[in-house]
Amino acid sequence: MAEPRVIIVGAGPAGVRAAETVAAAGLTPIVIDEGRRAGGQIYRRQPDNFRRPYGDLYGTEADRAKAVHDGFDALGDRIDYRAETLVWNIADGHVWTASGRAQEALPYDALILCTGATDRLMPMAGWDLPGTYSLGGSQVALKAQAVSIGSQVVFLGTGPLLYLVASQYIKAGARVAAVLDTSSFTARITALPDLLALPSVLWNGIALTRAIKAAGVPLLTGVTPVAINGDAKTGVTGVTVRLGNGDERHFASDAVAMGYHLRPETQLADLARCSFAFDKLTRQYLPVRDEDGRADAPMKLYLAGDGAKVLGARSAEASGRLAALAALSDLGFPVDKGAMIMLRREIGRYGRFARGLAKAFPWPHQQAAALADDTILCRCECVTVGDVRRTMDVTGAAETNRTKAFSRVGMGRCQGRYCGHAAAEVIAAHGEFPVADAGRLRGQAPVKPLPIAIGEAE
CATH class of the missing domain: 1.10.10 (Arc Repressor Mutant, subunit A)
Structure with a gap:
């Protein structure tokens, strides 16, 4: 009897832990990763010739980042790892991939999507000027190229990523002109009961804020964005915001990193015919799944990590394991039911904390x-x-x-x-x-641009 084919899309925290779980059951999962090396966006690895220590790259999450990297590297030939490969469609029980000019349609018996998240953005005057980046884009520049997006950077938006990336820039020696948060300090006090679900994570956030202030960087909350200043020729020259008292304040800069939390990458779940439901708290449509990650879809589809709902990297590890256990159980493999119960409880705590974050740093609709x-x-x-x-x-x-x-x-x-x-x-x-x-924009294949030459002989 042929071994069931389990395909995992994504090699961030959720994908790595899902791969470990499937491999531990004696199967050889196919792990498809757009990245050059496993780690995802949050634990993106630096190029081989870079030597920055984990503490500088990942801060308080350095140990977790190393554990994810080491865990994946230890899998070796127990998985079929396909790096720098794009999944551009899912249809008729197949995953359609592209790598260079090569394309392939892979059938699956169980599909675990660990697609991660991208920046959630609110337009403003001037956000199309050269020198404007998303928070994630500015983080990639620092991690993958070891460069700042500008000589004087303003960080604008709300949410934990705003403070994380700003602090990473400060630690790397970049000049940060200001950190401007659209959410109010009062909102954080209101959200405190939910945020206390994970005291250590809450403390890490407080520590980031203190580090930014200690570096002498202006940190303003409750601001309303007015404009990113500049022109198409010279690019960004500054940022203007309105304070809570109605006064306007301008910060000179040649680059802006902006973002308002993250949004799940749901296009592939959509193409796999997963159902969606509206989430009132975050004001967005999210894929429907049960407590173990099973999607409301025709085929054996499982969702894990921030690609289903943004709960953070720690929750992604737990949900990756849980989704893999659910898939194995559905394929007839024995699984540890007690472990599944513990993982559900752990994810529940992260869910409560994420609810607090949504209240503390609301999407400025x-x-x-x-x-x-x-x-x-x-x-x-x-x-x-x-x-x-x-x-x-x-x-x-x-x-x-x-x-x-x-x-x-x-x-x-x-x-x-x-x-x-x-x-x-x-x-x-x-x-x-x-x-x-x-409503929501429906996913369309290809989910990302494909080379014109795809499918041609080398």
Whole structure:
């Protein structure tokens, strides 16, 4: 009898722990990773010729990062690891991959998606200027190239990643002009009961804030973004925000890193025909799954890590193990039920903490209604906020996919990863209905651009 084929997409914390669990059962999982080496975005490895110590790269998470890296490296030939390979479609029980010019359709008996998350962004005047990066992009520059995105950087947005990346830049010796948080300090006090679910993680966050202040970097909370200043020729020259008392303040800089938490990478789950449900707290649609990671989908599909719901790297490790155990159980392999119970409890604590983070650092949806018509909404297609509003007025389109068809918002290279959530908020605000009624942009294959030469002989 042939060995069941288990495919794991992603080699971040969730994918690594899922691979370990499947391999421990005696199977050889196929692990498909867009990256050059395992680790994912949060534990992205530096190039082989770089020698920065783990403490400098990962801070308080250095030990966990090393454990994930070492755990994956120890798997050796017990897994079929396919690095620098893109999964661009899932259909008819097959995973479609591309690596260079080669493509392949791989059948599976169980598919575990550990696709991670990307930055969640809210447009503002000037965010299309050269020198504007997402928080994740600025972190990649530091980890993978050991460079700062500018000589004087402003960090703007909200959420733990804002403070983490700013502190990493400070530790690396970069000049940080300011850290500007749109959430209020009062919101954090309100969220404290949930945040106390993980005291040590909460303390790490407090320590990051103290380190930023100790470095003499201005740290402002409760700000409202006004504009990223500059022009197309010179790029960013500064950032202007409005303070809680109504005063405006300008910070000179030649680069901006911005982001408002993260959003799950759900396109592949969508193509695998997973159901989605609206999450009121974070104001976004998330894939439906049970407590063990089983997706509401036709085939044996399992979701783990931040690609299903953003709960952080620690929860991703636990959910990767749990999803793998669920898959093994469904394939008829004996599993440790007690271990599954413990993993559910652990993930529950992370879930409560994540709920606290969502309350403490809310997605600033109210900014969408205040955006000027000439603000670029979709950077790929140069669609403005006014284009979307006029499209709604002329065509009556009041749902994201209909608005996309008429205006091209979300139709570009990123397929709405950076503009989709903000577009839904703009549509809902202009139509004066709940954002849940605006729907979500549906995933389309290929989920990322493919080389024109794919499939050609070398």
